[in-house]
Amino acid sequence: MNVPFVDLRAQHDELRAELEQAFRSALDESAFIGGPRVTSFEEAFAQFCGADHAIGVASGTDALELALRAAGIVPGDIVLTVPNTFIATVESFHQLGAQPRFIDIEPATYNMDTAKLATYLAEQCARDRAGVLREKASGARVAAVIPVHLYGMCADMNPILAQAAEYGIEIIEDACQAHGAEYQLSDGRTVKAGTMGRAGAFSFYPGKNLGALGEAGAIVTNDAALNEEVRLLRAHGERERYVHDSPDGVNARLDAVQAAFLEIKLKRLADWNACRQRAAAWYQEDLAGSGLQLPVVPAGRTHVFHLYVVRVPNREPVRAALASQGVNTALHYPIPIHLQQAFRYLELGVGSFPESERAAREIVSLPMFPHITREQVAYTAARLREAVA
Ligand SMILES: Cc1ncc(COP(=O)(O)O)c(C=O)c1O
Structure with a gap:
């Protein structure tokens, strides 16, 4: 017997007629960037996650980087995350000029050990006179934590949420492997991965639980201002055609044809x-x-x-x-x-x-x-x- 590690063909065979139809429609319409197909998928994915907004982007890596940038991460900042993750988690903020500090994992779940996070924050950081949390050794601002919901299960978010609130740091969730994973908050509500922090980043790399037929990603958030900011950043900081509000924009748009494929597969x-x-x-x-x-x-x-x-x-x-x-x-x-x-x-x-x-x-x-x-x-x-x- 041969057991492949992943078999993508089987899932596409199941949807072949619909996917081919979506591709034919894309050729007929010949509108490939942005537009109603992207908006329609964004609405459907936001609804699936139980978030107010979803913003389609070109990859999970872009989703992380744009979410962090929109959350105000600047050069020199410290961002906390785990060492056992895909390189993109760390690349995303390294490219913003921020520096990593790693928190080791729990051996049973492979996710962030929240006791070690608490120890780092309590012992190695202190607030300055303005109330900003800084690492004592470097003086750098401790700006954000990225819990990675590795393998498809959420990190233990209740203690992370409590610590982030206590110390005034942002949470950007790396939900690139956890589409639809659920977590019960301490107030009793059960919510989906990506909706607990300021924003959550998803990858739609083909092998993911929801995969495009190419590269794609999304940010989900309940924060209206962050939603607006990410929408600007993903398309050259452009507010309206050839009117640019931000110099930090990039080209990280979601293709219309990928959005159409993703909406079919999301069902x-x-x-x-x-x-x-x-x-x-x-x-x-x-x-x-x-x-x-x-x-x-x-x-x-x-x-x-x-x-x-x-x-x-x-x-x-x-x-x-x-x-x-x-x-x-x-x-x-x-x-x-x-x-x-x-x-x-x-x-x-x-x-x-x-x-x-x-x-x-x-x-x-x-x-x-x-x-x-x-x-x-x-x-x-x-x-x-x-x-x-
Ligand atoms: C944990 C994690 N973070 C980030 C990414 C980056 O996503 P992408 O490959 O879509 O850029 C991935 C996926 O490869 C991932 O598994």
Whole structure:
């Protein structure tokens, strides 16, 4: 048997007629940038997330960068995030001239360890006379935190929301892997990923739970001013044709044809997330008692399983054995950001963030996509059990 890591063809086969029709309409209309298709998808995605506004942009990376810029992040600021994420999380604010400070992760959920966030804020930061939070060692303003809802499950947002409110820092959620994941707030409301901070950033890279047929992303927010600002920034700071209000604008617009594809696929997102959850339950059943650490879903959260990640202490021979039997796996991510060549200037060596480093050594992402079959999961789990044994 061959088990692909992701099978995008199956989801597009399901929608082939509608997607082809959308492409034909785009050719007929020949209006490719902005316009009613983008607005229509933005409204549908805002509604899906339970947010007041969604702004379509060209990628998840653009979504993060524009949200941070619109939230007032400026050169020299400190932005807090985790080391085990995709590089774009950190790239987005590095390119604004802001500097990262990393908070290690919880070993069970792979998300930000909120106790470590609290310790950093309490011990390493202090307010200046104007009440601005600054890092004691550098004097830099601590401006924002980016919780990454990794693998499809929200970081523990209640303590993050409480700390951000107490210290006056912005929250921009990296929801690029968590379309539709739910979280129960301390007031009892259950809300979706991306709607808890000042803004949430989504990627529609093809393999994501909601994927375009190319590059795309979105920002969601309940903040009317941020909505306006991001709309300006994504299109050259342009208020009306050839009238530019901001010099910080970029070209990060969402293509009309991608918006049309995304709106078609959005109608299937809740069902496809349920298929992923069903596949995760199959893995859970088939891998119970294997001794491997399986995904954990704390009370008050739902996991939409963008990725199904297990820990395998003796990873490389196990992956090789799986590959030789047709089971394709991946690593998210093999090198934590603080150990990447790109961020060597931070001078953070091995041992700086032990849980992120241990995760990078042990994690394996198993095949996961909405159309994976019971047989494919059973086969993968059986081969994994044999390889580990
Ligand atoms: C956690 C995370 N952040 C940011 C991004 C960047 O999104 P994009 O590839 O659409 O720019 C991705 C997706 O690749 C991601 O997984």
